Amino acid sequence: MKNIKLILVFIFLCFLNINQSLANEKNLIFKITKNLRCLVCQGQSVHDSDSEFANSLKIVVQKKIDEGMSENEIYEFLKIKFGDWILYDPGLNKKTYILWLLPILLFLIGGAIIIKFFKINKIK
Amino acid sequence: MKFKIIPILSILFFFIVFAIFFKALQKTSFYTPNINFEKEIPSFSAKIFKMDIEKNSEEIFIGNQFYLINVWASWCVPCREEHNFLMKLKEQKNLKIIGLNYKDKEKNASNFLRELKNPYDQILIDENGTIAIEWGAYGVPESFLIHKRKIIKKIIGPINENLYSEIEGIIQ
Amino acid sequence: MPSLIGSYSLLFGLGCSFLIIFFSIKNFKNSNLFDSKILSFSLLQLLFVVISFFGLILSFVISDFSNETVFNHSHTTKPLFYKISGAWGNHEGSLLLWLLVLTLFISIFLLNTKNQLKDYRILTLLFQQVIIIGFFIFIIKTSNPFNYIYPEPKEGLGLNPILQDPALAIHPPILYLGYVGSSIIFSSALAAMTLNWVSKEWAKHIKKWILVSWIFLTLGILLGSIWAYYELGWGGFWFWDPVENVSLMPWIALTTLFHCVLVLEKKPILTSWVIILSITTFTLSMCGTFLVRSGILNSVHTFANDPERGVFILIFLFSLIFLALFIFFFFYKPDNVKINSFFWLSKETAILVNNWFMMYFLSVILIGTIYPIFLDVISSEKISVGPPFYHKLIIPFLIPFLLAMAIGPKLNWIKSDLRNKFYLFSFLIISLILSSLIIINLKIDFLVNTILISSGFYLFFITTRDFFVHKFQNLAQNISHFGFSLFILSVLFNNIFSSEIITNLKVGETFKSKDVIIFFEKVTKKKGQNYETIIGKFNIVDSENIKQTLIPELRIYNQPNIVTSEADIKINLLSDKFMTMNLVQNQNYFNIRYQHKPFMIWIWASVSIISFGGLISLFKKKHEV
Numbered sequence: 001m002k003n004i005k006l007i008l009v010f011i012f013l014c015f016l017n018i019n020q021s022l023a024n025e026k027n028l029i030f031k032i033t034k035n036l037r038c039l040v041c042q043g044q045s046v047h048d049s050d051s052e053f054a055n056s057l058k059i060v061v062q063k064k065i066d067e068g069m070s071e072n073e074i075y076e077f078l079k080i081k082f083g084d085w086i087l088y089d090p091g092l093n094k095k096t097y098i099l100w101l102l103p104i105l106l107f108l109i110g111g112a113i114i115i116k117f118f119k120i121n122k123i124k
Numbered sequence: 125m126k127f128k129i130i131p132i133l134s135i136l137f138f139f140i141v142f143a144i145f146f147k148a149l150q151k152t153s154f155y156t157p158n159i160n161f162e163k164e165i166p167s168f169s170a171k172i173f174k175m176d177i178e179k180n181s182e183e184i185f186i187g188n189q190f191y192l193i194n195v196w197a198s199w200c201v202p203c204r205e206e207h208n209f210l211m212k213l214k215e216q217k218n219l220k221i222i223g224l225n226y227k228d229k230e231k232n233a234s235n236f237l238r239e240l241k242n243p244y245d246q247i248l249i250d251e252n253g254t255i256a257i258e259w260g261a262y263g264v265p266e267s268f269l270i271h272k273r274k275i276i277k278k279i280i281g282p283i284n285e286n287l288y289s290e291i292e293g294i295i296q
Numbered sequence: 297m298p299s300l301i302g303s304y305s306l307l308f309g310l311g312c313s314f315l316i317i318f319f320s321i322k323n324f325k326n327s328n329l330f331d332s333k334i335l336s337f338s339l340l341q342l343l344f345v346v347i348s349f350f351g352l353i354l355s356f357v358i359s360d361f362s363n364e365t366v367f368n369h370s371h372t373t374k375p376l377f378y379k380i381s382g383a384w385g386n387h388e389g390s391l392l393l394w395l396l397v398l399t400l401f402i403s404i405f406l407l408n409t410k411n412q413l414k415d416y417r418i419l420t421l422l423f424q425q426v427i428i429i430g431f432f433i434f435i436i437k438t439s440n441p442f443n444y445i446y447p448e449p450k451e452g453l454g455l456n457p458i459l460q461d462p463a464l465a466i467h468p469p470i471l472y473l474g475y476v477g478s479s480i481i482f483s484s485a486l487a488a489m490t491l492n493w494v495s496k497e498w499a500k501h502i503k504k505w506i507l508v509s510w511i512f513l514t515l516g517i518l519l520g521s522i523w524a525y526y527e528l529g530w531g532g533f534w535f536w537d538p539v540e541n542v543s544l545m546p547w548i549a550l551t552t553l554f555h556c557v558l559v560l561e562k563k564p565i566l567t568s569w570v571i572i573l574s575i576t577t578f579t580l581s582m583c584g585t586f587l588v589r590s591g592i593l594n595s596v597h598t599f600a601n602d603p604e605r606g607v608f609i610l611i612f613l614f615s616l617i618f619l620a621l622f623i624f625f626f627f628y629k630p631d632n633v634k635i636n637s638f639f640w641l642s643k644e645t646a647i648l649v650n651n652w653f654m655m656y657f658l659s660v661i662l663i664g665t666i667y668p669i670f671l672d673v674i675s676s677e678k679i680s681v682g683p684p685f686y687h688k689l690i691i692p693f694l695i696p697f698l699l700a701m702a703i704g705p706k707l708n709w710i711k712s713d714l715r716n717k718f719y720l721f722s723f724l725i726i727s728l729i730l731s732s733l734i735i736i737n738l739k740i741d742f743l744v745n746t747i748l749i750s751s752g753f754y755l756f757f758i759t760t761r762d763f764f765v766h767k768f769q770n771l772a773q774n775i776s777h778f779g780f781s782l783f784i785l786s787v788l789f790n791n792i793f794s795s796e797i798i799t800n801l802k803v804g805e806t807f808k809s810k811d812v813i814i815f816f817e818k819v820t821k822k823k824g825q826n827y828e829t830i831i832g833k834f835n836i837v838d839s840e841n842i843k844q845t846l847i848p849e850l851r852i853y854n855q856p857n858i859v860t861s862e863a864d865i866k867i868n869l870l871s872d873k874f875m876t877m878n879l880v881q882n883q884n885y886f887n888i889r890y891q892h893k894p895f896m897i898w899i900w901a902s903v904s905i906i907s908f909g910g911l912i913s914l915f916k917k918k919h920e921v
Contacts, residue, residue: 030796037680039262043537045682048530050861050878050887052227053262056253058798063254080163081260088682095677099667103660103689110652117648131625138621142614148592148669149606 032061032074035088045088163275165268166258173225173233173247184246190219190295191270194244195256197226198236200264206282210243213288219295223247226256226264269294299363302351303442309344309399310432312337313425320418320425330414334421335406341428342399349396352441353383361452364443365389371454371855373826381465382455387589387605388441390468394585395431397469397476398424405480405505412501419487420480426619427479430612438605454855457827463523471516471543475581477509478546481553482578485571486620489628494567499560502574506557507914509577510550514907517543522900529861529876531796531891533899536683538593541665542584545658549577552654555647562709565644568630569651575620580662582613592669646704653697660689692744698751698784702758705773719761727753749788755781772916776909783902786895793894800885807888813837814890827853829862832877832886846875846890872896 033047038054046054046061064074078086090096169180185191194210196203213219223244225233233247250256259268260278269277269291277294279287316337323331352365356379361367369386370379384393402424409417435441458464484502488494520543525533534540553573560570587593590606664681671677703720731749759778762770797814799807807814815835822829830850837843849862859879866873871894878887 035682035684037682043535043539044530045535048528048532048535050529052253055880055887056227056257059252060254060257081257082262083678085678085680088680089684090679090681095671095675095679096667099663099671099681099685100689102663103656106659107652107656107693110655114648114652131621135618135621138614138617142610144670144673145586145592145610146607147673149590149603149610151672 028065028071029058029062032065032071033058035075036061036078037086037088039082039086165270165273165275168255168258170224170248170250170255173223173249174230179248184222184248185270185273188272190216191222192219192291193222193224193259193268193270195224195226195250195259195261195264195266197228197264198232199228200226202282203265204240206265206284207240207243209283209285209288211241213283213291214243216292216295219291220245224250224255224259226250227253297360298351298354298358299360299366299442299444302348302355303440305344305348305351306432306436306440306442309341309348309395310429310436312341312344313429313432316341317422317425320422324415324418324422328414330410330417334418338399338403338406338421342403345392345396345399349383349392352389352392353380355442356380356383359452361450362445362448363441364445365441367445367449367452369455370452371826372451373854374455374460375825377462377465378455378460382459384468385455385459385464388435388439390472391431391435391439392441393469394472394476395428395435397472398428398431398479401476401480402428402483405484409501413491413493415491416484416487416493419490420483423483423486424479427483427616430616434605434608434612438608451855454826454853456856457851457853457858457860458527461523461527463519464527467516467519467523470512470519474509474511474513474516474550475546475584477505477512478550478578478581480505481509481574482616482620485574486623489571489623492627492629494560494571494628494630495564496561499557499570503554503557503561504914506550506554507910510547510554511907511910511914513543513547513550514903514910517547518900518903518907521903525896526863526865529863529878530889531794531863531874531876531893533896536664536686538665539584539588541661542580542587545661545665546577546580546584548654548658548661549573549580552651552658553577555650555654559644559647568628571624571628575617575624579613579617579620582609582616586610586613587665593665641707643704643707643709646700646707649700650697650704653693653700656693657690660686664689691748694784695744695747695751698748698755698781701777701780702751702755705770705777706758720758723757723761724750724754727751727757745788745792749785752781752784752788756785772909772913774909775912776906779902779905779909782898782905786898786902790893790895790899795892797888797890799888799890800880800883801888802885805885811839812890812892814888816886816888824851826855827851834875834888834890836873836875836890838873838892844873846873848875848877850877850879867897869897870894 030047033054034045036046036057038044038046038049038051038057040051040053041049044054046057061074064077069077075087084090084095090099092100165181165185167181169178171178192213210221214221221244223246225247227250248255256262256264256266259266261268263280265282267279267283268275269279277291283291316334319331319334319337323334352363355363355366356370357376359366359370359372359379361370365386365388369382369389374382383389402421405424406417406421481502484498484505485494488498488502517540520540521533524535525531553570556566556570556573559566586606586609589609590603592606664685668679668681671679706720727750730753731746734749735746755777759774759781762774763778766774795811797807797809797812799814801807801814801816803816803819805816807816813836817833817835820831820833822831829852831847832849834846834848835843836846844866846864846866848864851860851862852858853860861876861878863874863876865875871892874891874893876889878889880887
């Protein structure tokens with residue numbers, strides 16, 4: 001038993017070392033373009049798309065990063081140009097309170113129902 | 125009492141959901157951004173077609189005149205449709221038409237203009253599509269009507285009869 | 297000719313429905329024995345639908361372009377295999393497939409339930425016939441696959457090349473088996489409600505159907521993901537695209553339902569909840585059909601939009617919902633007397649917790665998918681809800697969920713305690729240490745990742761231990777839970793360690809980074825049966841100095857004239873190398889995308905393991921505790 005576990009652990013650590021060098025290379029442009037909707041495609045992100053629009057937008061985002069704009073500034077910039085539709089991450093604002101909070105609310109209600117279930121049980 | 129409320133509420137709930145879906149069906153799912161808004165034109169610099177100079181946006185959009193910036197490419201089929209209207213708009217006295225040649229080859233673009241005539245007062249080159257993005261355009265053709273450095277109208281897709289008369293109305 | 301036969305056979309099939317309903321009602325009122333005529337007519341109806349379906353396939357095979365569906369979706373130069381799969385690769389044909397599965401399932405149901413109550417069988421059949429008639433009318437009225445064109449065109453318009461793919465040829469049938477299987481659960485739940493027969497016996501009997509639909513749905517989703525991975529060319533397998541979401545929602549509902557039925561099988565609690573879930577599952581499947589077919593969503597997979605179709609499915613869907621609500625509120629009388637109490641630390645509680653989280657995940661996905669539609673209607677504002685939303689709301693909640701999934705099956709029914717459960721605790725410590733080691737080692741300073749990996753490992757170790765300690769006891773459950781832990785871990789590691797290079801290269805050029813050298817050796821042109829292809833040859837040397845050649849393709853299909861990019865994937869036990877190339881407008885270089893994707897094969901394997909657990913559960917004889 002113990003041996004098996006040790007072997008498993010060892011194997012996993014080996015796997016991870018192989019990929020270590022690759023892990024650090026994630027960069028900002030991928031993160032940003034993955035969060036942008038390609039407006040001329042059907043449900044694809046700019047990062048994933050190879051359309052003319054997406055390719056140009058990738059260049060623009062890279063340029064803005066080089067100019068020293070932060071991630072949020074770039075989102076703001078694109079939101080003004082193309083509207084909220086371009087962002088895959090709908091931030092928490094007036095339009096999206098229900099979107100973000102309703103699932104959490106339902107979760108709490110679910111919890112309450114389960115607790116109530118036990119209370120009824122106890123009484124009976 | 126409680127027994128009655130839940131059915132009524134749930135039926136009501138599903139009716140509302142139904143109504144919303146029903147209304148959503150009448151809408152198209154294709155995205156068109158807000159068209160009517162007044163915005164400053166972006167600042168950029170671009171190469172001029174067939175010339176070895178670069179110009180700033182400040183040097184291009186000057187004075188009280190109306191400008192129409194038109195994003196086009198020789199490989200774009202709908203651009204041919206709107207070309208006639210552009211030629212007609214060229215006649216307008218207080219309107220200057222600026223072409224933004226989008227991801228094109230110079231040779232193809234020249235051939236295109238030779239074949240269909242040149243409606244543009246000036247042609248800027250957008251080699252990698254970044255200038256179009258600065259304008260908030262996402263394809264070809266698109267056109268922007270500009271007055272006093274403000275975008276007063278944005279046209280997505282080719283200019284047609286209606287849009288042509290609308291532009292005519294605005295600039296007079 | 298085959299079209300004509302198919303067309304008439306469809307009408308006869310609809311006719312059968314009315315005969316079945318007539319005889320069923322007569323039988324329901326008058327007799328104590330099940331009328332064998334009903335069964336015969338059901339089988340006859342199945343036969344008609346089969347004929348009609350084969351009629352359509354035959355029209356595709358012989359390229360009969362006087363048939364509108366064939367004309368729109370086929371072409372003479374298409375390989376035979378895709379002519380056949382093209383029959384259900386379009387809106388009309390796929391609906392015919394739905395109908396086929398619907399009638400097939402109800403026939404199997406009737407043949408399989410000879411020992412059940414007569415009234416229950418007949419009522420289930422009646423409710424199922426309501427659905428079947430709805431689909432018949434839908435097909436005949438708005439999407440008839442046998443529409444006639446005159447004069448006959450010489451050539452068809454062809455099938456979208458990205459659908460010309462083996463995985464996508466079998467993906468729809470399997471997915472539909474899952475979707476439609478839930479229709480039986482729906483009808484049967486309505487019948488059981490009407491007769492007030494929601495009992496242990498019913499639970500035992502319906503459990504099989506739940507398992508069957510669940511297995512098919514799991515495999516269907518898996519196939520779709522694999523297809524998206526290698527065909528859509530950007531190396532992802534799940535995009536939180538609305539169409540994927542609508543297939544995931546019934547899956548979650550089915551999984552929850554399955555766990556609940558395990559409780560109901562033992563004792564009569566949670567009855568109303570099981571009923572609600574049974575109804576929800578099918579409603580979600582139908583809702584998915586509605587969202588996909590009406591063109592209401594903006595998605596990769598949109599079928600041709602036709603508002604008329606949308607309106608029809610919408611009305612049909614809500615008729616079914618209201619029918620279910622009506623029966624639920626007015627016929628169904630749950631007896632609340634027999635509440636068996638159980639201690640807070642028990643398997644029942646664990647299942648309740650499972651339900652609680654599953655319902656939360658479901659609501660996140662449901663709200664995320666339809667909220668943009670609602671917002672657009674109410675305020676004309678367009679927003680996108682994409683992966684970041686789902687990740688933020690789902691990932692944190694996975695942690696307690698995984699822990700509960702590990703501990704839950706260890707608990708006893710009714711009452712349990714934590715004696716002799718010391719190992720549960722020690723494994724938790726081991727997992728925590730292990731994952732913090734990994735995280736520190738790799739300098740990923742993300743707390744959620746650490747905890748999530750720990751809980752993944754925790755479930756992994758606990759289930760692995762069970763294979764050794766308990767051997768065959770609870771095998772099915774253990775396999776599935778083990779598969780799930782493997783799934784979570786592979787997805788996490790895949791996510792953290794994937795890397796990607798996007799660059800532009802001309803032939804003969806070399807791209808160098810510290811991890812990889814890509815040399816673009818040459819391009820060659822070739823001709824396929826219905827496409828021309830440009831094959832790029834790339835030599836890749838990675839950080840380990842391993843040399844490999846990847847040959848992504850660009851295919852130019854003749855009909856319709858579409859360029860697709862075919863990825864070349866080198867699959868390895870540890871990681872995939874994935875490469876695509878794309879044309880760039882008016883440039884002489886290609887856009888190259890090279891990805892290193894660890895553990896891809898483990899993701900596919902783990903999902904297969906999950907469904908394999910279901911399969912074992914279906915075939916085992918003894919009931920598990």
